[in-house]
Amino acid sequence: MTARANALRYPEGTTQVGTARVRESVRAPMTTAQRRIYEKTGVPPQTAAIDVDDPFDPLLIRQQPAKKPSKYRNEKCEAGGIKFDSRAEMKRWHELVQMQARGEITELELQVPFVLAPAVVINGRKRPALRYVADFVYEKDGKTVTEDVKGRVTEGFRIKRHLMKAVLGVDIVEVK
Numbered sequence: 001m002t003a004r005a006n007a008l009r010y011p012e013g014t015t016q017v018g019t020a021r022v023r024e025s026v027r028a029p030m031t032t033a034q035r036r037i038y039e040k041t042g043v044p045p046q047t048a049a050i051d052v053d054d055p056f057d058p059l060l061i062r063q064q065p066a067k068k069p070s071k072y073r074n075e076k077c078e079a080g081g082i083k084f085d086s087r088a089e090m091k092r093w094h095e096l097v098q099m100q101a102r103g104e105i106t107e108l109e110l111q112v113p114f115v116l117a118p119a120v121v122i123n124g125r126k127r128p129a130l131r132y133v134a135d136f137v138y139e140k141d142g143k144t145v146t147e148d149v150k151g152r153v154t155e156g157f158r159i160k161r162h163l164m165k166a167v168l169g170v171d172i173v174e175v176k
Contacts, residue, residue: 072152082110089135089149092175096136105138105145112137112146114170116163132160134172147173 015021030038034045070076074086084090099105117130136147146164150157153174164170 074151086149086151088151088176092136092147092149096138100138105140108136108138110136114164114168116160116167130163132164144170145173146170147175149175151176 030045038044074088077084077087077090079090079094082093084093093110096105096108100108112134114132114134115129116132119129120127134146135149136145138145138147148157161172164172
């Protein structure tokens, strides 16, 4: 059923029903141009039948909800079958792959998990282990380097960076 089929009908000239105001007419919304022509001429615009299946209908395009941007405005992307959380992370991955090909670094790994605290039971509920997932881990000059690509340093990251150093003795290199 359409909204018009479910609309309540009141006697002509009714302006108020209880505390609600009655609309003057239930017509399809007009564009600004159509409304201005209507105001000048007094002739309502002709409404054409809308093909519901037409994906290029401008009325249908306006009604589709806009995609909400991510919290930190990053764009997820994919390259070489690998999915990345941001373009900056993808760019850094390509730089590191080139560095490995030149022999500057070795043992390059992507999305390496670290357990900061084991799973526990709190108030009878099991809580999962506290983990930190590094973007990249590699060997350079005999030392292990842990990298994280950040556009913005969050409070959660600050805590995990602190725990990584305190619990595991690992420094995280932040790449902007």
